[in-house]
Amino acid sequence: MTANKYSILLPTYNERENLPIIIWLIVKYMQEANIDYEVIVIDDGSPDGTLDVAKELQKIYGENRILLRPRAAKLGLGTAYIHGIEHANGNFIIIMDADLSHHPKFIPQFIALQQSGKYDVVSGTRYQGDGGVYGWDFKRKLISRGANFLSQLLLRPNASDLTGSFRLYKKDVLKELISRCKSKGYVFQMEMIVRARQLNYTVGEVPISFVDRVYGQSKLGGSEIVQFAKNLLYLFATT
Numbered sequence: 078m079t080a081n082k083y084s085i086l087l088p089t090y091n092e093r094e095n096l097p098i099i100i101w102l103i104v105k106y107m108q109e110a111n112i113d114y115e116v117i118v119i120d121d122g123s124p125d126g127t128l129d130v131a132k133e134l135q136k137i138y139g140e141n142r143i144l145l146r147p148r149a150a151k152l153g154l155g156t157a158y159i160h161g162i163e164h165a166n167g168n169f170i171i172i173m174d175a176d177l178s179h180h181p182k183f184i185p186q187f188i189a190l191q192q193s194g195k196y197d198v199v200s201g202t203r204y205q206g207d208g209g210v211y212g213w214d215f216k217r218k219l220i221s222r223g224a225n226f227l228s229q230l231l232l233r234p235n236a237s238d239l240t241g242s243f244r245l246y247k248k249d250v251l252k253e254l255i256s257r258c259k260s261k262g263y264v265f266q267m268e269m270i271v272r273a274r275q276l277n278y279t280v281g282e283v284p285i286s287f288v289d290r291v292y293g294q295s296k297l298g299g300s301e302i303v304q305f306a307k308n309l310l311y312l313f314a315t316t
């Protein structure tokens with residue numbers, strides 16, 4: 078492999094049970110594939126002590142592999158990514174959830190596809206090939222499918238999973254996309270892909286299985302859905 082380095086951003090809010098497992102898996106799969114990487118944990122003052130767990134993990138795996146870039150308060154995912162990118166040493170950025178919904182075993186597949194197709198972005202997809210969702214009840218599946226379907230209809234983005242957040246980006250491309258994105262919250266992932274298409278960036282897709290979180294509290298509620306719908310219409314009107 079080349080001199081590429083991959084910075085994996087892990088935003089965390091109350092993930093103390095999940096963090097040791099996800100980091101163990103990341104280390105395992107990156108080592109096996111002989112890929113140079115760093116993990117950047119962006120914890121937003123989790124009351125459950127996630128940061129203390131992260132410090133212990135840093136002692137185990139080393140300060141060059143696990144970087145801690147905490148913030149004092151819960152400031153949201155969008156700005157957590159920006160904060161992480163500022164501290165990233167890699168030329169590629171991988172964004173994933175820390176709650177074990179995204180399995181690190183897919184990362185080497187993202188990287189292989191990026192290299193073979195020279196893609197600007199590689200997106201995990203739950204809605205193509207072997208991709209799928211596990212552990213969601215019917216209502217949650219319907220919401221996700223519905224959101225994706227509506228967005229496909231309105232935005233025609235050339236990507237099959239708009240609301241997913243397991244992706245690989247060239248760092249410069251990610252910076253450019255983020256600077257153009259106006260939304261925060263759930264719709265942010267979708268806006269990123271829509272802007273990517275607008276700017277003629279290439280997007281590759283890897284089917285992923287998405288597993289519902291086992292530990293910790295889900296945060297999706299009615300207000301997020303209303304917010305999502307509003308933002309979808311806004312994107313429809315402006316792109």
Ligand SMILES: Nc1nc2c(ncn2[C@@H]2O[C@H](COP(=O)(O)OP(=O)(O)OP(=O)(O)O)[C@@H](O)[C@H]2O)c(=O)[nH]1
Pocket residue numbers: 087088089090091092119120121151152153154157173174175176178290294295296297
């Ligand atoms: N730093 C930071 N991380 C956050 C924030 N909100 C969520 N996260 C993390 O972002 C990732 C995705 O958030 P989730 O709560 O899993 O969102 P979701 O997957 O849509 O919903 P559930 O898994 O059902 O809770 C997880 O790793 C969270 O810990 C935040 O405000 N700041």
Ligand SMILES: [Mg+2]
Pocket residue numbers: 174176178290
């Ligand atoms: Mg989750």
